[in-house]
Amino acid sequence: MSSAIIEYLSARPDSNTFLVPLHYAQTLEDLFPRTESVLPQPYKIFMADETQPAVLGFPLAETPVMKELDTRLDRWLTDEVAWQVSRKPDAKEKAQASITAYLTHLLKVSENAMMSNLLNDYHAVFWLAHSVDLARNFSSIPRRVSSIDTQSGRTQGDALKYRIFAKWTLETRELMMQLAVKAAAMLDGEEQRALQFFRLLQDDVLILTEEFIGPDLRELRSFLNGYLRRDFQSFRDSFDKLRNVAMELLQRDRSFAAALPFFGAVDQGISTAVLLDPKFQSFLFDHPAVQNALNREDREQLQLIGRRVREFSVLTQLRRAIIWMNTSPDGEVVAADKRTAVEYSRSTRPLDFGLQGVLDPMVYRFGLIYDISNFSETLGNIRRGGRKEEINSYRQMLLFQRKLESIAERHRLKFEKYLGDGAFYTTRRALRLVRGAVEIQRFYTEMKQKGFAFNKGLRVALNYGYYRLLPMRGAASERITEFYGPGIVELSRLTTGKANKEIEEFAAFLIAHGYDQQKVQQFFAPLARGVDVIDHAQHARDYYAYVNANGHLVNEGIVSSMSLLQELSNELQSEGQHLHKLPLPWGTYVGFTPAVADVAYIGIRLIGMVSLKGLDQVEIAEIVPFASSEVEAVPIDPSESLVSALRHFFHQPGVYAASGNEKADTTHERLIPSEIIVCVRPAEKNGGEVLIGEWDPMSDDVRNPVRLPRDDFQRLFSLKGELTAESLAINKQTVRDIYLRLADHIYTPSVQLASYRMDRDYQAFVLGDQVEKL
DSSP: OOHHHHHHHHHOGGGGGTSOGGGHHHHHHHHSSSHHHHSOOOEEEOBSSTTSOOEEEEEEEOOHHHHHHHHHHHHHHHHHHHHHHHOOHHHHHHHHHHHHHHHHHHHHHHHHHHHTOTTSOHHHHHHHHHHHHHHHHHHTHHHHHHHHOHHHHHHHHHHHHHHHHHHHHHHHHHHHHHHHHHHHHHHTTHHHHHHHHHHHHHHHOHHHHOSOOOTTOGGGHHIIIIIIOOOHHHHHHHHHHHHHHHHHHHHHOHHHHHHGGGGTOBTTBOOHHHHHOHHHHHHHHTSHHHHHHSOHHHHHHHHHHHHHHHHHHHHHHHHHTEEEEEEOTTSOEEESOTTTOOEEOTTOOOBOTTSTTSSOSEEEEEEEEEEETTHHHHHHHHHHTOHHHHHHHHHHHHHHHHHHHHHHHHTTOEEEEEETTEEEEEESOHHHHHHHHHHHHHHHHHHHHTTOSOOSOEEEEEEEEEEEEEEEEOSTTOEEEEEESHHHHHHHHHHHOOSTHHHHHHHHHHHHTTOOHHHHHHHHHHHHTTTSOOOHHHHTSSSEEEEOTTSOEEEESEEEEHHHHHHHHHHHHHTTOOOEEEEETTEEEEEEOOOBTTBSEEEEEEEEEEEOTTSOEEEEEEEEEEOTTTOOOEEOOTTSOHHHHHHHHHHSTTTTSOOTTSOTTOOOOOOOOOEEEEEEOOTTSTTOEEEEEEEETTTTEEEEEEEEEHHHHHHHTTOOSSOOHHHHHHTHHHHHHHHHHHHHHOOOOOEETHHHHTSTTOEEEEESSSEEEO
8 A cells, every 4th residue: 555645645735625534544445456557656755954844755756748738739639629619621631730730749758757667656646747737737628618609618519628638538548559669679578557647647537627627526517527527406305305414414414423433533533535435324324324325326427426526535645645846057956936945955866758757867965875794703603502592692683783773763874774783774865864874883882891792993985976767666566766887886895995905815815725825925925015004193093094005905993985074064163063183193174063962072084095996096084983081182274164174184294294293103004106117118129118007105016007009109199209207297297197097997916117127228207396307
């Protein structure tokens, strides 16, 4: 049963005009079997002010495509009415041309919606939106007829309305069948599901021919006279008799009055909704007083029309859930109705039926992934500890997950999925994400103190990036959305970091398959040089993150990408948050007060650039919570933003220098930037060769090397004559740019510069601030 539709109906007071709130679930099941697969499901729409609750509805972009469709429909009905009244040949041709133009545009828009309908209700939502225009135009037909011929409007207006509607039904049904056949090869059965709602609307009739039906039901006159060919006044009299008999029974029969609450009747008496309810009608029609007042035909007519009206009520409520929106050039999403002046969250993506695919699957989100360190190893140790230890660890993990759920709910983090040894959450604000990450880390610390079995550490990564949404089918008719794309790849890489772990994994794999351990270690020794650089000052902390001298990320705490920090900086400025300098022996943080219990400041510091597998270089920061006793806060100029303060302290000389009270043997890591180096071998050897790459002074490795014949190198880099420090200095920036573009697409193992030094005739030039010859 569709909980979204029930929640939506319950939130609208006008839903109970024809529907009994007590029976919403049963009503939907009776009227629309398999409701979730037939009716479009309203989405949650968030406001710009996220302190306001989300509303359920269908966000639609107000686009020229839908307006043009309405215009063509109006033009056709104008011409068709003129032809039906006058019966002139030229009017017939004009009407035919108009309906052809309308159907051509309708086919184009509905085809786009259907082809984009993979596990989404775009096609159903399109027809729900178009039904607004259809109902308005078809309900106006009697007035259109009267404007041409008053007598015809009085005597034939309703009949012409449903004659023209029958023509529209025949034409569009044939059109949709052709479209389904065309789409069958691509949609593999989904096209039939897409047509279910279209057929439902056509069969209902009322929803496409009437805009509104009031409690007195007088808007049914046209439907009864023109479609059912029954006298409206006779129906009205029967309905009034039913109401009067029910009211008399309520006043005179105590057992009848006592039974009313079971049918959803409230203190004010018997409403129209109760009178139209099938359960109440079955109960009431068995009473002798009703059988004496109404004959069998009248009772059956009331049951038939009661069902029609209840169908209309559900569908028209869904139609009212459509919210037309406009998106400004700067990304603001506002209601198209200027009278309401409602602003929606920038993350709202209105459906645009003029856009190929209807909706761009790319979304921007703030993402969080946590990962429990050495999870698999810990599980193995627990298993070897026996069943009692396994059960105990299971209970601990259950408690841990429940607490994470409460933290996520408090900070409005949406759980998306489990990822290996952790989980993935998203939200729409950076500050919530940072607070949530800090609370998760603090709770993990509490669990460790209480003897948590998975006590090897917790790594957390945060980012702001773009994801692509892949709709998928879950159990039964449940629909789920899978995240994929660069955003989640970046988070995964940031969580674990990639340094010597890959080397260790390869070495362990070879040893496990019978290779001699000593030979394996000797083989990987050159690769391990400079990789396992440990900063002991950092590792002394409970949680830490840094970029080692080899340019690899070591994450055993909370890290964030610069994209998130830029959004966080904007949020802090908009909230008027004051920033503070938090100096510590291993670095200087920029902090702010987070409104998190027992946390005085959340500190952030840039730790460098890292190159993540499959991604471009990413600027990374560490996030650390501090108690008031752990740091001395120095206020920062209010005019300075978070990002500018972070960059200032990152580039400030001596930030990472040891303070005077530290031990002399404490080691500190300082990231030594690599320089572009150009090595030239003599021309008489192999025709001359040039090596260009990134030189690491610590390991003496040339990373990402590119080898080229000397002539090709000079031609590619636009260099003429002898390669000298002066010629390279003139073209330094060009050489850098071309090399970096090449290095992005080529992966080659590092080489030792010593292999070039062995050649006495070699030349090497370092392209730093100044071009120097080694």
